[in-house]
Amino acid sequence: MSSFARWSTQATRPIAVNHQALFPSVTLSFNLAPGVALSEAVAAIDRAVAVLHVPGGLRASFQGNAQAFQSSLRSVPLLILAALAVIYIILGILYESFIHRLTILSTLPPQASVRCRSSGRPGRISTRSP
Secondary structure, three states: OOOOOOOOOOOOOOOOEEEEEEEEEEOOOOOOOOOHHHHHHHHHHHHHHHHOOOOOOOOOOOHHHHHHHHHHHHHHHHHHHHHHHHHHHHHHHOOOHHHHHHHHHHHHHHHHHHHHHHHOOOOOOOOOOO
């Protein structure tokens, strides 16, 4: 073992200290296992940080794809409302009736729940035809 490894009790010092903003930082990287969604990995990491009971001065945040994923999730409710408003306006142009627009829009939530259930995985919408 001494031919490829060496044991020492001398203290080592880092050559450089990484910073994010003005704070010292440590970067932990991860790869996704095949078949695992980024949302599942982010949720698992958040649960692990919550279980660790980290000190108040320690702050965990995502960078790269995980950060872009989290920021894109914040805009989803606004995009859904905008899409529903556009659909409502187009239906108003087509049917010129308040009741017909609401009747058609009221069928959207049941259709979405059927699609989620038919995909076999909660929270995912299947693109396969039933």
